[in-house]
Amino acid sequence: MSYPDDRKYADSHEWVLAEGETALIGISAYAAGELGELVYIELPEVGEEIEVGAEFGVVESVKAASDLVAPVSGEIVEVNDAAVDEPKTVNDDPYDAGWLVRVRLSDPGELDDLHNAGSYEEMIGED
Amino acid sequence: MRKTSLNAIHQELDAQLIEFAGYEMPVKYSSINEEHLTVRESVGMFDLSHMGEFHLAGPGAVTFVDGLVTNDVAALEPGQILYTPMCYPDGGIVDDLLVYRLGDDELMLVVNASNIEKDWAWVEEHLPAEGVTAENRSYQTTLVAVQGPGAEKVLSAVTELDLSGLAFYAWTRGTVAGIDDVLVSRTGYTGEDGFEIYLPDEGGPALWRALWPHNVEAGGRAIGLGARDTLRLEMKYALYGNDIDKTTNPLEAGLKWTVKLDKGDFIGRESLLEVKRNKVSRKLICFEMLDRGIARHGAPCHDDDGAEIGAVTSGTMSPSLGKPIGLAYLKRGHTKSGREFHVEIRGKLRRAVVVKPPFYKEGSRK
Numbered sequence: 084m085s086y087p088d089d090r091k092y093a094d095s096h097e098w099v100l101a102e103g104e105t106a107l108i109g110i111s112a113y114a115a116g117e118l119g120e121l122v123y124i125e126l127p128e129v130g131e132e133i134e135v136g137a138e139f140g141v142v143e144s145v146k147a148a149s150d151l152v153a154p155v156s157g158e159i160v161e162v163n164d165a166a167v168d169e170p171k172t173v174n175d176d177p178y179d180a181g182w183l184v185r186v187r188l189s190d191p192g193e194l195d196d197l198h199n200a201g202s203y204e205e206m207i208g209e210d
Numbered sequence: 211m212r213k214t215s216l217n218a219i220h221q222e223l224d225a226q227l228i229e230f231a232g233y234e235m236p237v238k239y240s241s242i243n244e245e246h247l248t249v250r251e252s253v254g255m256f257d258l259s260h261m262g263e264f265h266l267a268g269p270g271a272v273t274f275v276d277g278l279v280t281n282d283v284a285a286l287e288p289g290q291i292l293y294t295p296m297c298y299p300d301g302g303i304v305d306d307l308l309v310y311r312l313g314d315d316e317l318m319l320v321v322n323a324s325n326i327e328k329d330w331a332w333v334e335e336h337l338p339a340e341g342v343t344a345e346n347r348s349y350q351t352t353l354v355a356v357q358g359p360g361a362e363k364v365l366s367a368v369t370e371l372d373l374s375g376l377a378f379y380a381w382t383r384g385t386v387a388g389i390d391d392v393l394v395s396r397t398g399y400t401g402e403d404g405f406e407i408y409l410p411d412e413g414g415p416a417l418w419r420a421l422w423p424h425n426v427e428a429g430g431r432a433i434g435l436g437a438r439d440t441l442r443l444e445m446k447y448a449l450y451g452n453d454i455d456k457t458t459n460p461l462e463a464g465l466k467w468t469v470k471l472d473k474g475d476f477i478g479r480e481s482l483l484e485v486k487r488n489k490v491s492r493k494l495i496c497f498e499m500l501d502r503g504i505a506r507h508g509a510p511c512h513d514d515d516g517a518e519i520g521a522v523t524s525g526t527m528s529p530s531l532g533k534p535i536g537l538a539y540l541k542r543g544h545t546k547s548g549r550e551f552h553v554e555i556r557g558k559l560r561r562a563v564v565v566k567p568p569f570y571k572e573g574s575r576k
Contacts, residue, residue, distance in 0.1 A: 119241065
């Protein structure tokens with residue numbers, strides 16, 4: 084499994100790719116693999132605020148539901164409807180086509196509290 | 211943790227193994243959805259060796275078992291099988307099981323893996339002083355299921371047994387994959403045609419390996435417990451521990467057809483007569499979600515006024531239908547098909563509708 088080093092990772096397995104004032108959020112290949120084939124995704128609507136550390140949606144496989152935990156705070160500015168319509172996209176391409184939401188960062192400093200690819204990989208290695 | 215005789219084969223097939231009922235069992239080999247659809251469309255092989263098998267024999271065996279379970283064992287002919295709940299005196303369910311009539315004075319009970327020890331204690335506690343011997347062969351028996359429209363073709367490649375003449379819920383015995391005295395029944399938990407094959411553990415791996423190339427040739431796969439659960443749920447087959455347990459009775463669970471109140475006395479009969487007289491207070495119903503969301507076990511159900519009317523017992527995204535489905539106990543008055551209600555999922559009320567069972571109607575079950 085790969086963990087691109089252009090982005091940050093949370094303990095709860097979401098990734099954040101900062102692009103100026105906004106950032107994309109998705110889940111790591113590890114998380115997608117552990118959950119198995121996703122069959123349902125629920126995301127906030129554009130305009131809603133998410134808060135770091137708080138649940139903001141859910142991804143579900145046939146067997147299990149797993150909360151999405153916000154790795155950063157901000158306002159939702161875009162939602163990946165294609166992934167909601169076809170959840171398996173997240174398994175097939177977790178870092179690109181399988182992104183989940185785009186947020187306007189309310190505190191870019193929160194990014195510093197997240198893992199880089201190397202320390203994230205180390206963390207899941209210890210799981 | 212116990213391992214079945216097929217554990218090494220699961221490892222070879224790169225299964226994801228989990229602990230289930232004290233056994234290390236495959237939950238999936240590839241994807242639950244793919245495995246599920248494979249059984250619906252062609253065929254799949256399951257290791258169900260975690261299930262329990264009790265053998266009862268003697269002149270009192272049939273009468274004894276008839277007094278333990280709600281369905282009519284005395285009416286069963288040798289060669290036939292029936293499905294039945296086994297109840298506590300208060301009508302709550304000890305377990306649901308299959309009863310095989312192996313001979314005039316010989317029966318086999320096939321019980322849920324999670325209930326083996328509890329059921330065995332229940333049998334021993336009620337065993338008469340003479341006339342019946344009971345043996346727990348759960349930990350020496352391999353059970354392989356071949357399920358799907360292609361099941362007969364796969365199994366007939368390794369046996370001379372007359373499978374086309376074998377009726378649904380009947381068993382036969384003979385040589386399979388070169389192994390003598392193998393028990394084969396036309397039974398299953400999927401809604402598809404299929405067979406369940408019982409033999410001593412020693413022969414388990416040889417049986418699996420003999421069947422495997424024919425399974426693959428027929429487009430089949432190995433199927434884990436994950437797909438077993440979605441396949442049974444699409445048929446509204448109850449799962450002990452989810453949909454039925456000691457707090458539920460067979461009448462409210464929709465198993466009235468297995469409760470023979472006129473057959474003579476059995477444990478739980480008085481209570482079930484009482485339930486019947488007063489009508490059930492709730493019923494296990496099938497529902498589909500109208501709003502988005504998958505309702506899982508335990509999710510509360512509400513009517514339009516916000517009053518709680520029941521709870522979900524099983525729920526998933528149906529691989530065959532592509533929409534979220536589930537089972538729930540709802541209070542009397544709310545259970546008619548077409549009736550809408552609300553399920554609480556992650557704090558939000560979402561609309562659902564009662565539908566007629568089964569969810570999946572195109573099964574090849576004979």
